[in-house]
Amino acid sequence: MQIKAKKSLGQNFLKSKTALLAMIKAGEIISDDIVLEIGPGQGALTEKILETGAKVIAVEKDDRLIEVLDEKFAESVKNSQFTLIHGDILELDLNKMGLKNGNFKLIANIPYYITGLIFRKFLSGDIQPKKLVIMVQKEIADRIVARDGKESLLSLSVKAYGDVKKIMKVEKENFSPKPKVDSAILLINDISKDFFNEINEEKFFDIIKTGFAHKRKMLVANLKEKFGQNDLQKIFQHLKIPEKSRSENLKLEDWKILTKNLNS
Ligand code: SAM
Numbered sequence: 191m192q193i194k195a196k197k198s199l200g201q202n203f204l205k206s207k208t209a210l211l212a213m214i215k216a217g218e219i220i221s222d223d224i225v226l227e228i229g230p231g232q233g234a235l236t237e238k239i240l241e242t243g244a245k246v247i248a249v250e251k252d253d254r255l256i257e258v259l260d261e262k263f264a265e266s267v268k269n270s271q272f273t274l275i276h277g278d279i280l281e282l283d284l285n286k287m288g289l290k291n292g293n294f295k296l297i298a299n300i301p302y303y304i305t306g307l308i309f310r311k312f313l314s315g316d317i318q319p320k321k322l323v324i325m326v327q328k329e330i331a332d333r334i335v336a337r338d339g340k341e342s343l344l345s346l347s348v349k350a351y352g353d354v355k356k357i358m359k360v361e362k363e364n365f366s367p368k369p370k371v372d373s374a375i376l377l378i379n380d381i382s383k384d385f386f387n388e389i390n391e392e393k394f395f396d397i398i399k400t401g402f403a404h405k406r407k408m409l410v411a412n413l414k415e416k417f418g419q420n421d422l423q424k425i426f427q428h429l430k431i432p433e434k435s436r437s438e439n440l441k442l443e444d445w446k447i448l449t450k451n452l453n454s
Contacts, residue, residue: 193232193254193255193258195366195367196252199229199251199252199301200229200300200301200302200303200304201231201252201301202365202366202367202368202369203231203232203234203365203366204231204234204235204299204325204360204364204365205234205364205365205366206360206364209325209358209360209364209375210234210235210238211238212357212358212375213235213238213297213299213323213325213357213375214238214239214242214297216323216357216375216377217239217295217297217321217323218321219239219242219244219295219297220242220243220244221242221243221244222244223242223244223245223294223295224244224245224247224289224293224294224295225239225244225245225246225247225294225295225296225297226246226247226248226249226287226289226294226295226296226297226298226319227239227246227247227248227249227296227297227298228248228249228279228296228298228300228308229249229250229251229279229298229299229300229301230248230249230250230255230259230274231250231255231299232255232258232259232262233258233259233262233263235297235298235299236248236259236263236272237262237263239297240263240266240271240272243271245270245271245272245273246266246271246272246273247273247275247287247288247289247294248272248273248274248275249275249277249278249279249282250274250275250276250277251276251277251278251279253276256274256276259274260274275287279304279308279311280304280307280308280311284315284317285317289317290317291316291317291318292318292319292320292381292382293320294319294320295319295320295321295322295323296312296319296321296322296323296324297322297323297324298323298324298325299324299325300324300325300326302326302327302371305326305327305330308324309347309348312381313347313348313351313352313378313381314351314391318351318381318382318383319381320380320381321377321378321379321380321381322352322376322377322378322381323357323375323376323377323378324375324376325360325373325374325375325376326373326374326376327371327372327373327374328359328360328371328372328373328374329371330344330374330376331356331373331374331375331376332356332374333345334348334349334354334356334376335354335355335356335376337356340438340439341437341438341439341440341441341442342402342438343398343399343402346398346442346445347395347398348378349442350385350386350394350442351378351381351382351383351385352378352379352380352381352382353378353379353380354376354377354378354379355376355377355379356374356375356376356377357374357375357376357377358374358375359372359373359374360372360373360374360375361373385442385446388446388450389446389449389450390449393449393454394445394446394449396416396454397413397417397445397448397449397452397454398437398445400412400413400415400416400417401413401437401440401445402437402438403415408434408435408436409431409435409436409437409440410422410423410426410433410434410435412437413452416454417452417453417454419453420452420453425448425451425452428451429444429447429448429451431444431448
């Protein structure tokens with residue numbers, strides 16, 4: 191069946207076998223794994239995941255594709271290797287889908303309009319995958335890995351939960367229909383909340399958001415707005431953070447130390 195891609199659902203189907211196999215390799219998928227796939231589309235990635243022997247739970251929003259997938263993977267549905275859920279991943283309760291914290295991998299070529307919401311649900315939520323391999327817009331991947339050496343609210347918000355690595359760039363020609371932007375495969379490994387064992391998650395985010403509030407201001411000036419009751423100069427000296435630092439120059443560990451030392 192010929193399916194006309196729906197722009198509103200971010201439908202750009204991946205054609206590149208190299209990219210598909212790179213996602214499987216990055217996921218280090220073995221037959222014991224449970225893999226959650228968001229937006230299986232016409233099943234190009236699903237097929238490769240199923241070939242590893244892993245169990246796949248896929249969530250697809252487009253009812254037209256449910257029919258296609260049910261037919262294509264009838265055998266895998268029958269032997270319970272494949273479970274297809276018709277729904278919106280943002281609205282589903284992961285617990286009710288049988289997913290437990292750390293017992294699954296998330297591998298997906300996601301619709302880009304929900305990239306941020308997917309990070310939020312699967313990184314700061316209570317049920318985290320152990321590993322996440324996703325296709326994102328190339329610029330987003332570069333910002334997350336801080337390719338230019340500059341950290342951002344986005345890079346820190348992701349790195350706080352896992353180790354990030356850009357696997358490869360995937361040019362727009364590898365999708366059908368061809369999108370306007372290039373993409374990249376991003377791997378987030380060893381996902382956990384261990385970073386927040388010693389510091390409060392909410393306080394950390396409050397501090398980084400304040401630190402990045404005004405791009406042109408120095409970090410001290412930004413922090414003064416909300417944390418002015420602290421002797422910021424003294425704290426910076428004590429922590430050996432240069433007083434004229436900009437937020438983008440501080441690494442994740444520096445923000446952890448700041449969170450420990452600032453009173454809110
Ligand atoms: N995985 C396929 C591939 O690699 O060719 C399709 C990828 S396409 C970029 C994104 C897919 O996500 C589409 O099939 C679309 O219908 C589906 N989708 C869009 N929004 C969704 C949502 N909120 N929940 C689940 N699936 C969604």
